[in-house]
Amino acid sequence: MRTWRRLGLAFCAVAAVSGCGFFDGEEREPWRGKVEAACIAAKLVTKTDFTRPIDEIDGPGVCGLERPFRVYALADGSVGVQPSARLGCPMTAVLNDWMVRSVQPAAQARFGVAVVEVRNMASYACRTRNNKRGGKLSEHAFGNGLDIGGFVLADGREISVLKDWRNGTPEAQAFLREVTAGACGAFKTVLGPGSDGHHENHLHLDLARHDPAGRRAYCRPKPVVPDLPPEPEVAPLAEEPAISYAPKAAPFDGPTGSIRPRRDVEIMEPPPGWDEGED
Template structure:
């Protein structure tokens, strides 16, 4: 009897196990990710080019992947290249373009007088957890919705590295990195730079994760909290700076001891010194000087005449009236 029951029990257990497998469903990516990709493409926020090429869908492992990924070798239509080809989604590419246009390039021109021509990426799409920590939450890198920036290259070839220049660069370099980090906080929803934690000592992490909404828009995480540094004034063509003059002070009185009026001088020769002569004010008080009248000038009457066949002009009337040679005594 036991021999008959045992095979039946084994078959039953096998059937139940197979039924359980058929009910297993692999985790799916949140719907908003695919919706964001499709909306970005529908709105034509990026343009397919030699630098931005569509790639095949990445589906897995697990929930990692992108519905419509792109292989990116450069941004801003090739004006700013990547040091490596990066796999990103459409919203991330569009936001990187906006960040470069509105923040990075103006800061580079202000600090160095030249643009950025390369962004050094330390990673884009990668199916991994946050900070590569075992058992951690899934990273935005796993959806092509993040990029790690390790530095920049200027037009003259100068390289700016975050790991070196964040704290040890000169004043202009550190101010530039502070500007691009602070400006990124208005473009991306997550910005993590050196000082945010031990994992971001050598790069700035940028992503478009959804952290919820606030009364003023999407919730943003920006660490460390930095303010854009003061932008230096552009050079004045090697001319001296103008004097500091209060707007409510008349130029004629500025810098004069005791607010005494001084004479303005714009002509050749030495400038007058001291007070304006009292005779000047006395003459002004007397009013305008009378203007001498002159008889009107009467224009001469036009000379009438005709043209000869040889083209010479012959005045009308007696030749003695117009031929000057007729008054010369003949010899």
């Protein structure tokens, strides 16, 4: 990691004739190394057949991460990532949690089957937001962001952000909005179709810090979860003889499939001078 700043300055010196907006003024925030180290120490992500540590990514410039993983699957290997992604420990851990708490309950509620694969459109890449020349570095440059283009269901159906966000079946549209709402707060930036023109074909998820405490989340479009359709009416059963005791039902402790944005985070409005392109 000690070479990041030195290489960035050297690159700018060489490229001064043509301008060096890529690294100019960029420094690696101290919180990045701290949260990565804490994640590793807590063993939130460990070596498995589907999550494999890879060599340190050191530059160019301040890009990279010390303890990256090659992620082939999420949720204990039950959801493939295709193609595989290069991500940091914090991003991998939150993706696993989101898959279990939001994505799978939404898939079961809307389709009656599980998600078995996500379509990865971008993970680690040393670049600026939306590849904008002179722009701020993207969270992708730190292994701290993932772009998802779609979800593959166990029955073979694929739910595409591009095709289904606006023109899909009611179930597909509701599913995409539900998983987006479930991502808001777990991730600190969530962008999808209608956010800024750069995310019409994918959901961008990252763990950027928008405030010192890392509590604020920036989510566009604002999360709105459609209600589940009403249960079909069932004809009443024939009256049964009365019983002298009340039967006990086992308490249900599983997910409900209705995921709302987290309430322990603040959904922020864009601050003055905010660059809408966060991807």
